[in-house]
Amino acid sequence: LVALQELGPGRADGVTGSTGGRPRQTDSLVTELAAQGASRYKLIRTTSYVKPGTEASTQGMRILYDSSKYTMLSKCVDTTDGSAWSASCTVPLPIRPSGDDEGDRRKATYAKFADKATGEQFYFVSVHLDARHSTDVTVEKTFDALRAAQVKAAIDGVASQNTANLPVILGGDINTWQNNKVGYTAHDVLIDNGFYDTAAAQKHTNLRFTTMNDWRLTLPDPGAGFGSRLDAVLVKGITGASYWENVMEVTDSTRPSDHNMVLADIRLPDGTSGTTTPAPETPAPEAPAPPATSAPAYRPVTPTRVVDTDAGIGAPAVPLAAKGTLDVTVAGKAGLPTTGVDAVVLNLTSTKATSGGYLTAYPTGTARTSASTLNFSTGTAMANNVIVKVGTGGKVTLYGSAATDVLVDVQGWFPIGSDYTSLSPNRLLDTRNGTGAPAALVGATKKIDLTVTGRGGVPASGVGAVVLNLTATSAAGSGYLTAYPAGVTRPSASSLNFVRGRSTANGVVVKVGTGGRVSLYVSAGTHLVGDVQGWFPTGSDLTALTPARLLDTRNGTGTSTAVVPAGGKVDLTVTGRGGVPASGVNAVVLNVTATQSARAGFVTVGATGDARTTATNVAMVPGRSIANRVIVPVGDGGKVTLSSTSQSHLVADVVGYLSN
Known part of the structure; x- marks a missing residue:
């Protein structure tokens, strides 16, 4: 399915005036569709084509779909009968209360579809938000607020039809971007209402380029960072996307649009609409059923900093106080959806600490346990990776035993219902007091076998791997720790490096071995502490x-x-x-x-x-x-x-x- 905007009979290269022998947009589209399957493809035509002498971007919203794969269930008209738009399958969007007239009014086009192979139903929406901008910040804020109101009207209009709470896919030109001087409010409205930006997909192409080419034939490569995304595909009720692409060529002899096409590969969830496949509008060949797949348990995202207390990002520009807490919102941030997140993968960094101490990460709204996540000292930055269950309000809480600045980078997440079961941290091992092992220093070149199944929320059977946070403390000298499945030969790999006089922690994912145990080997004598954060089942x-x-x-x-x-x-x-x-x-x-x-x-x-x-x-x-x-x-x-x-x-x- 394709969300189209500004489709009109003008030149395909965007130049005004005579076509000069060049193809028109509509002609080039029809010709290409005919070459690829002709009658398979249909256009929902609820707003008129762009007409000369009118504001082009207020018209030409279309949905193009492959009728051999999808059935349109909405009763959308096939013509506007000479009017600017049809009331069916269309949501009129607001205009500014002063200074605008009906010529400025835009419309969102939507339709309800069913996948012929699975019967799954969903809504698809095409939007084109107001394109006006101003160098005057006060005026620019009115346009930004207007775009926010327009996208809210579009999603509310669809929601009023979507009584079954089916998934929604929204594509379009939102005419604002991440670093716009007055904000990215239209995008924020979508995220706040439960939409997920597919640009945060596991895999992506050309994310560093802007999606707007301005008809330029050569686009300079920025080399790094994130390009301005005026064009977006967002989803609600669908857990992410497997692929996203800014479709473009750096050098190209023609530009069919002043914007690049944005592509997202989206998988509908199972069971959104029962098992009945609606009858097609017209006879069409049935698409073969796709092979059975399941969504991956882990959803990596582009690593994104959500908190830096030194710079004032995501929190006040003051250190986390000694024995203080900081609630960090992760749902709806850094490419995570606002709902459906079970656990988040974070990299935590302590810097500029005033004394030695530790951080504990745990679900907001739950009692803090004695588990530690990151041990730090003065004079150096220390980092650790943690998988933490998301708590109340889509947040995790950080507790600091001593004052320190904190950096928080989101690296990925696990959805609710995934193979991974996240837990509030539970202590399974502390050789200082005899928890899980004798109350004694683990000797140099010795190991302990730690039982992890049937303890701390981990079931007694069916466990393939556990997620632990391991800490070496009171070490007699410098050395390393290796965590590995009990019952196998110790590998040469290391899991944690430690030094005398400092507590050092690291997160590990370790396969469960013989007797539901994992082996912990140390090259130098040290006490060991182990906290379980979650587990994966066998066959996950x-x-x-x-x-x-x-x-x-x-x-x-x-x-x-x-x-x-x-x-x-x-x-x-x-x-x-x-x-x-x-x-x-x-x-x-x-x-x-x-x-x-x-x-x-x-x-x-x-x-x-x-x-x-x-x-x-x-x-x-x-x-x-x-x-x-x-x-x-x-x-x-x-x-x-x-x-x-x-x-x-x-x-x-x-x-x-x-x-x-």
Whole structure:
């Protein structure tokens, strides 16, 4: 299905005047459709074509659909009978109370459809919001408010017809963008009303480019960041999208529009409309039923910073106070939907701490437990990855035992009903007091086998892997910890690096071994603390692996034998190695270590081919080996990219993967 705006009989290259032998928009569309299947394709024509002498962008809203795959259930008219628009399948949008007239009024077009292969029903909406802008901020605010009112009218109009609460797909030109000087209010209205922006899909192409080309034949490559998205596809009642693309060529001899097409691959949820497939309007060949699929448990997003108390992002520009709490809204942020989020994957960083302490992340609205998520000290930034259940109001709460600035980066999420079961953190191990193991320091080169099933909310059977936060404390010397399934040979991988005199924590995903246990080996004597955060069942989308080393720049594993320079990167092949299959992989779970770092800095891990973000995964400390868990989507060529702001050696061990 395609949401069209400003469709008219003018030249396809957007130039006014005589066609000069060039195809017209409508002619070029009809010709192309005929070449691709002719009568299969139908247009919902509820607003007139763009007419000369009128405001072009107030007209030409259409929905194009493939009638061999979808049945239109709404009784939309096929002609406007010479009028500017038809009242059927159309929502008139508001205009400004002063200074506007009916010539400025826009309309949203909608229709109810059914998928012929599954019977699933949904609404599809095409919108084109007001295009006016002003250099005068006061006037610009009136246009921004108008666009917000228009999109609210459109979704309210559809909601009044959508009594069965079916999924809604909305596509269109919203005529505002992320860094507009007065706001992105129309987009905010959609998010606040439960819509999900498909630009946050697991995989995407050309996200760094703007969607508006202004008829330019060559588009400069910005190299990084996020392009202005005036054109969008958003969904409600559908959990995300598997792919998003800004369809374009950097250099092209023609431009069919001054905007690029935006494409999203969306999967309807099961069971939205029963099992009855409505009869088609006209006989058409039945599309073959698609193979049975299930949505992936984990939804990676482009890593996005939602809180920085040092810079005043997402919270006041003051440190988290000692014994204070901070509620962080994650639902509806960073590409997450406003509802349906069970757990969120965050990277937490402590910086500028006034004394040693710890952070605890837990669901808002629940009692804080004794579990710790991140241990920090003065003079250095420390980071840790956490999977935390989302609580009241779509929020998670951070507690700090000592004053510190906090950075929070969202990296992904698990939907309600996914394979992953998130838990409020529960302590399973503390060798200082005998919880889960004898009350004694774990000796150098020794291991303990920790029972994880049947405890802390983890069931006694059917568990494939557990998510733990492990802490080494009161260490007798510097060393490392390896977490692996009980009953198998210990791998050479490390899960946590620690030093004497400091408590160090790291999150791990570890496969459950013999007797529902996991083994914890330490190279130097230390006390160990372990908190469970959640679990995956056997046969889930997550396949936990015995840790395997994929990268070590010290000896040339996975890349050349060379230190990674400041500002450098490593493109690491992860598919087809270490137990990860060559295809069908959505994301990998890695333990990434920075060692022999020249100075303080950060390591960022992302899908190869994606623009690098400012989010951090590992906070480097000179003279120390620092590790952190990363759940990262797989990018171009089955690779992930590790970027470093400081000279350092990098090590990466794979501990699992999530299937598509």
